[in-house]
Amino acid sequence: MTVLTFAKAINEALRYEMRRDERVVVLGEDVGVNGGVFRCTEGLLVEFGPKRVMDTPLSESAIIGVALGLAANGMRPVAEIQFSDFIFGGFEQLVSNVAKFRYRNAGHYAAPLVIRAPVGGGVRGGMYHSQSPESYFTNTAGLKVVVPSTPSDAKGLLISAIRDDDPVIFFEPKRLYHSLKEDVPDGEYTVPIGKARLVREGSDVTVITYGATVYDAVAAAEEVEKEGISVEVIDLRSLIPYDWEAISRSVRKTGRPVIVHEAQKTSGFGAEIAATIAEREIYSLEAPILRVTGYDTPYPLVHEHLYLPNKDRIANAIRKSAAH
Amino acid sequence: MRGWWEFITILGKRRPPDPEDLGLERELLMRMYRLLVLTRALDRYLLRLQRMGKVALYAESLGEEAAMVGSALALRPEDVVFPSYRELGVYLTRGVPISEILDRQLNTVDDPLKGHEFAVFGDSRFNIVPAPTPVATQIPVAVGYALAFKIRGERRLAVTYFGDGATSKGDFHEGINFASVYKPPIVFICLNNQYAISTHVSRQTGAATIAQKAIAYGLSGYRVDGNDAIAMYLVSRSVFEEVREGGDPVLIEAVTYRLGAHTTSDDPKRYRSEEEVRYWMERDPIERMRSYLISKNVMGEEEDKALWAEVEALVSAEVEKALAKPGLDPMVIFEDVYAEPTPQLREQMEEFRQQLRMERVMRG
Numbered sequence: 195m196t197v198l199t200f201a202k203a204i205n206e207a208l209r210y211e212m213r214r215d216e217r218v219v220v221l222g223e224d225v226g227v228n229g230g231v232f233r234c235t236e237g238l239l240v241e242f243g244p245k246r247v248m249d250t251p252l253s254e255s256a257i258i259g260v261a262l263g264l265a266a267n268g269m270r271p272v273a274e275i276q277f278s279d280f281i282f283g284g285f286e287q288l289v290s291n292v293a294k295f296r297y298r299n300a301g302h303y304a305a306p307l308v309i310r311a312p313v314g315g316g317v318r319g320g321m322y323h324s325q326s327p328e329s330y331f332t333n334t335a336g337l338k339v340v341v342p343s344t345p346s347d348a349k350g351l352l353i354s355a356i357r358d359d360d361p362v363i364f365f366e367p368k369r370l371y372h373s374l375k376e377d378v379p380d381g382e383y384t385v386p387i388g389k390a391r392l393v394r395e396g397s398d399v400t401v402i403t404y405g406a407t408v409y410d411a412v413a414a415a416e417e418v419e420k421e422g423i424s425v426e427v428i429d430l431r432s433l434i435p436y437d438w439e440a441i442s443r444s445v446r447k448t449g450r451p452v453i454v455h456e457a458q459k460t461s462g463f464g465a466e467i468a469a470t471i472a473e474r475e476i477y478s479l480e481a482p483i484l485r486v487t488g489y490d491t492p493y494p495l496v497h498e499h500l501y502l503p504n505k506d507r508i509a510n511a512i513r514k515s516a517a518h
Numbered sequence: 519m520r521g522w523w524e525f526i527t528i529l530g531k532r533r534p535p536d537p538e539d540l541g542l543e544r545e546l547l548m549r550m551y552r553l554l555v556l557t558r559a560l561d562r563y564l565l566r567l568q569r570m571g572k573v574a575l576y577a578e579s580l581g582e583e584a585a586m587v588g589s590a591l592a593l594r595p596e597d598v599v600f601p602s603y604r605e606l607g608v609y610l611t612r613g614v615p616i617s618e619i620l621d622r623q624l625n626t627v628d629d630p631l632k633g634h635e636f637a638v639f640g641d642s643r644f645n646i647v648p649a650p651t652p653v654a655t656q657i658p659v660a661v662g663y664a665l666a667f668k669i670r671g672e673r674r675l676a677v678t679y680f681g682d683g684a685t686s687k688g689d690f691h692e693g694i695n696f697a698s699v700y701k702p703p704i705v706f707i708c709l710n711n712q713y714a715i716s717t718h719v720s721r722q723t724g725a726a727t728i729a730q731k732a733i734a735y736g737l738s739g740y741r742v743d744g745n746d747a748i749a750m751y752l753v754s755r756s757v758f759e760e761v762r763e764g765g766d767p768v769l770i771e772a773v774t775y776r777l778g779a780h781t782t783s784d785d786p787k788r789y790r791s792e793e794e795v796r797y798w799m800e801r802d803p804i805e806r807m808r809s810y811l812i813s814k815n816v817m818g819e820e821e822d823k824a825l826w827a828e829v830e831a832l833v834s835a836e837v838e839k840a841l842a843k844p845g846l847d848p849m850v851i852f853e854d855v856y857a858e859p860t861p862q863l864r865e866q867m868e869e870f871r872q873q874l875r876m877e878r879v880m881r882g
Contacts, residue, residue: 259692260693263661301854435862
């Protein structure tokens with residue numbers, strides 16, 4: 195075990211995989227000489243050289259398209275999009291090409307690539323450095339979408355993503371990069387994609403969330419515990435595929451689901467979870483399914499702590515649910 | 519030195535040089551001509567099959583055969599092709615059997631792409647990566663594919679084909695720009711057939727040529743007579759050789775003309791004149807090659823007639839066979855989404871299986 199920040203855990207996963215497998219290459223804007231604007235690729239250029247760590251032109255569509263070509267031709271590329279807000283420059287590549295690649299060529303060529311992108315708010319980043327665009331991609335067959343929330347998961351899930359035979363979009367909650375540290379297993383360490391993490395056990399209300407809001411959910415759970423409400427918190431860790439077993443087990447126990455994410459409410463991933471709970475577990479419910487999310491506005495620069503699903507908003511939703 | 523400012527043609531010259539002066543042997547010229555004829559014959563059949571309702575949509579190659587066949591003949595089997603959606607002549611030149619192209623177009627049980635998409639063709643056995651329909655999106659992917667060759671030190675080449683319309687898209691510029699920095703072994707071939715559906719190339723760019731766009735990226739561009747299989751072959755051969763040996767990426771503009779419609783859903787009479795079409799009919803790439811071979815005594819009239827008859831009979835026999843094949847199982851629609859289906863997809867597959875069972879029961 196070594197104490198690592200989230201950013202260092204990403205760096206450790208990349209280094210570990212690049213040492214283990216020479217097919218793994220890294221490309222993106224400022225990932226080489228500069229080591230990435232969040233320092234996630236620091237030191238990789240020195241260790242692995244310019245053939246495996248490529249500073250690219252400022253060209254999101256080419257970064258994603260080139261990564262796909264590398265993947266189709268036997269490499270294991272990990273491309274970085276500097277902010278998930280800039281991923282839309284490569285949206286067509288992701289949706290029309292990467293996602294449909296295996297299907298279009300009926301398995302003749304595969305697309306084992308990872309697109310890493312910092313996601314989410316809480317860093318005073320304004321509308322183009324704070325967005326949570328995951329739903330655009332969870333609505334596209336052929337992609338996997340992963341959002342880790344701890345340094346250990348960041349390492350274990352990124353290694354799994356690199357070894358996965360399909361394209362994975364790997365969203366890294368940027369406000370966690372340097373704000374927390376924990377013991378991370380050394381060496382070989384994987385976390386399976388598609389398995390949720392039970393963050394906290396409880397019996398009255400289930401909070402289902404992912405990414406940075408896991409911490410807000412835990413803080414809210416601790417607060418309402420003083421009022422006698424016992425809250426279970428589930429960190430989904432990956433959205434496609436998602437761990438329905440973990441959700442249904444908990445909802446059967448509590449009957450009171452509250453879904454939390456930073457992305458805007460309408461058509462957010464929470465709608466998918468809510469609909470599936472309604473389809474399959476309606477008779478387990480003791481209270482309406484509630485959502486605490488970003489609002490349907492562009493991400494605001496000012497008052498972002500009010501816009502985000504913060505501890506108070508989550509605690510209020512838990513109280514509302516428990517009152518039923 | 520050659521460059522984009524020169525229009526490279528052989529058959530377009532008033533007195534084309536003899537095959538010996540070009541260093542071309544009879545066997546190669548006859549192979550080239552047979553591929554041109556085969557492309558045209560199969561193209562006609564596919565168009566007919568679409569009209570019969572057997573093929574969902576078809577994009578004709580009529581008029582562009584020389585640009586396809588001439589360039590693809592200069593490739594090696596280990597080189598990799600990223601076509602667009604109209605390169606029938608490229609597939610045939612790569613050695614793809616007629617039967618497989620028919621399986622693909624008719625979506626028979628042997629369709630190599632399992633009916634997942636129409637019009638496009640691809641098969642890893644022939645190093646052809648199937649195209650996406652969104653125009654130009656194959657270009658950056660081809661660059662990445664070539665980059666892997668460079669990283670591993672393999673002397674192989676990626677070639678990507680696209681139309682004049684594609685040069686207006688960001689992916690053309692992003693792809694060629696990326697290639698100009700990392701210099702992987704790639705050749706960009708623009709089949710400038712002068713129309714993107716109804717829009718003339720003069721509405722795609724204010725530049726006089728497509729080839730000159732290479733200059734801004736620090737690369738070479740060549741402008742070639744795309745209705746001249748020999749010119750296309752000779753230029754491609756020397757460019758491919760150079761790039762395979764570590765030369766910079768190159769852009770080749772093949773100036774040709776789409777004699778047919780954009781696809782079977784298009785009516786070109788709405789946007790171009792008969793005179794214009796007649797002008798290009800007179801420069802039909804196959805007729806040009808035919809008269810060259812006859813005038814240079816490479817081939818006789820009788821031999822030509824026999825070749826056409828042989829090819830027509832071959833294609834028509836293959837069409838008969840393909841039409842008799844059964845179609846694909848409905849469950850194929852769930853295949854190849856992921857290496858392993860997700861739990862969510864597995865559940866939907868089960869739902870679909872039950873839907874199929876119900877339908878069978880309803881039909882009795």
